[in-house]
Amino acid sequence: AKSSEGWHWTPSGGLVAGIPSKGVIQPSQNIKQSDAVFDVIVIGAGYTGLTATRDLTTSGVKTLLLEGRDRIGGRTWSSNIDGYPYEMGGTWVHWFQPHVYRELSRYGMINELVHSTDFTKKHNYFSFATRSGRRTMSHEEEDEMFSRAMQKFVNVDGNFGKTVMPFPFDAYWNKNVLKYANLSVADRIAQIRHDLSEDERHAIESFVLLCSGGTAQNSAFLDFLRWWAAGNYDYRTLLDTIIVFKLKCGQSEFARRFFNEALATSNLAYSFNTVISRVDSTNNTVRVTTRDGRAFQAKRVICTAPLNVLSKIAFNPPLLAEKTEASKLKHVNQCVKVHAEIKDPEMRSWSGVTYPDNKLVIGLADGKTPAGYTHCVFFGCDANHIHAEENIDETLKAVKKFAPMDVNRLVFHNWSKDEFAEGAWVWYRPGMEVKYLEALRRRQGAVLFANSDWAAGGWRSFIDGAIQSGTEAALTVRGELQGESRASHL
Ligand code: FAD
Structure with missing residues (x-):
């Protein structure tokens, strides 16, 4: 299917907006009327959100994945033109990147690696x-x-x-x-x-x-x-x-493995072309409101919006001042x-x-x-x-x-004009990391913040960091919810 994103130019066809991608999800949503309250809402279907969603749904946690774009993958996605993947964002991976390599191994994709x-x-x-x-x-x-x-x-x-x-x-x-x-x-x-x-x-x-x-x-x-x-x-x-090392099948195929595994559990509801405008927390329930006026509730929210656009979502209670400041200051990458x-x-x-x-x-x-x-x-x-x-x-x-x-x-x-990224992978300004990183990683009540932009590890800013960050968030939330449900059975 064709994504509305990306550009394609040929001498005969000129410039055309939108390119085909395996990452486009159709139908764009599967929410049923009976889906009123979820265990978890994950905002964003990049690798952080996909990993968290996969880990939660496969553990029996009822999860709603909401994404502003028409596709999965966020800053990592491939177009498939005549069957050949051009990587629009994240591309190269390596066995020295432990989180991403573990996933490639888990999905049986190690023999998909090719040399650039x-x-x-x-x-x-x-x-x-x-x-x-x-x-x-x-x-x-x-x-x-x-x-x-x-x-x-x-x-x-x-x-x-x-x-x-x-x-x-x-x-x-x-x-x-x-x-x-x-x-x-x-x-x-x-x-x-x-x-x-x-x-x-x-x-x-x-x-x-x-x-x-x-x-x-x-x-x-x-x-x-x-x-x-x-x-x-x-x-x-x-x-x-x-x-040097990229995926022969393209990153969007890899991303689909996460999405398909989550979907196969029947614990996944999702909606694409769904931009989040507000997140309101009260007494262990979080209400997430979309730009087109829909509202969903969950016990926990994992927000994976990247640094340069995080402050575009209105939070109540408000984002920590350091988070807002860092988001408005922005990282510098305009690759x-x-x-x-x-x-x-x-x-x-x-x-x-x-x-x-x-x-x-x-x-x-x-x-x-x-x-x-x-x-x-x-x-x-x-x-x-x-x-x-x-x-x-x-x-x-x-x-x-x-x-x-x-x-x-x-x-x-x-990527500079992309309303859901406003830049490429994270690269901090001098002084910014030490001043803001800890606050960016900090949760606020029932809302957790996960993204490669503030991943804990050595490969922050990479796909590896996204998978690390999504893994951690899912583990935390799963532990809390499953602890709660065990307690309610006592
Ligand atoms: P994102 O992918 O940004 O996911 C966040 C998601 O949240 C997005 O899908 C976004 O649409 C959604 N979202 C944001 N705001 C809202 C909202 N208000 N409502 C609903 N949804 C919202 N990494 C590598 O490992 N190797 C590489 O070779 C490499 N090359 C790169 C080249 C480029 C040009 C770029 C841009 C990135 C590259 N990266 C690379 C980095 C890698 O792509 C990212 O670190 C990783 O994909 C980030 O994943 P994420 O899930 O943390 O964030």
Whole structure:
């Protein structure tokens, strides 16, 4: 089915809004009149909400899943064009990400993993275009340059970050790490500038902005340190973990496994195209009101709306002041992700950077399309930001700045203008994590707040963090409700 979200451009068809996805749920709702009061209402059907919903329904908890979009997956979803999945958001997973890998294993999907990279074709090189000029290098030289530069960037402790952050899933274990809480990426680059070649500086900036989706000034250094630690303090391992292994069937197929398992229990009621506007709590009952005036009640609510849109929902009692403040301040990630089908099978081994004078910063070959062409994916950020659908010519120009390319198709989702996300994966501003994280994670009475944006673990901001967060919330709620029902039988 076609989602109303996403954009598709071809030279003959022009720009079309909406793309097909396995994540679209039809019929869009299954609520019966008799469904008056639920055990739990889960707001949001991203991986956090899907995991919580699956875990609750399979434990016998009557759950209502409410989602503003026409599909599951939230910031992770794939379009299926001619049977080929283009990932609009979350894509890459790895066995070093424990929560997501456990789920892949549980659903028997380990053999669905494929490489984005394939270094066997003719254009097997990296293009590097900066203010110092344009040149190409081998992927080995590329890795060597980025690795050297990133080591300088993270080496705040003479031990490449291992001393200050020995446990990425317990990031403040060494309290000395808090010294870096207010440091921006730009501040850190300034500290080591004397020791950086122009190439290394461009390498750091382009790679870190790929990770943060922000600007060097507004992106926190601490978030990068955590990614680095979770990636085993090694550039190549970090790359393998965050940008190499994806699902052949597409993320939406994975997300469906959660949804289908929940549905099969008969404990799941759901409604899509259902935007939540209010959440009112009284005496252990929570009333959730939709923008179109419907109201539902439950004993508990798990709200999974992400940081940048959380404060758009009116809560009574009101959201904690810190939650509102953080949501209004917003995280910085305005990543632009654009897929291009390139009419050249030999581009399959290519990658490149054009920085800082292009609207897209990093590009890499990501697959082979059914037509036998190369699928490349390009990333931009808040610095030099572009709304791809507003100016397709400019978007095509940005793609072609990497290398001469005959573009047969563009596919993308504008996360900045997305009313249910207003940005991509979380990347905090300097100081923001330490100031707000604990409050963001805190429940308010019968309402729990779960999302990858404030997941406890090392892979916060990833699918892994979403699954971790949804697992925790479901476990808490299930324990409370099943404790209550045991007590009422006494
Ligand atoms: P979300 O997916 O945002 O889910 C929240 C849900 O709540 C959404 O479906 C939303 O529509 C709904 N909602 C919000 N407000 C309301 C409301 N008022 N009423 C009803 N519903 C509402 N992660 C990786 O692991 N690997 C990657 O390669 C990767 N790449 C990424 C690339 C991009 C471009 C983006 C955007 C993200 C990427 N991520 C990646 C991050 C990953 O996608 C997210 O961390 C994860 O999907 C977040 O899941 P979530 O359920 O916590 O939040």
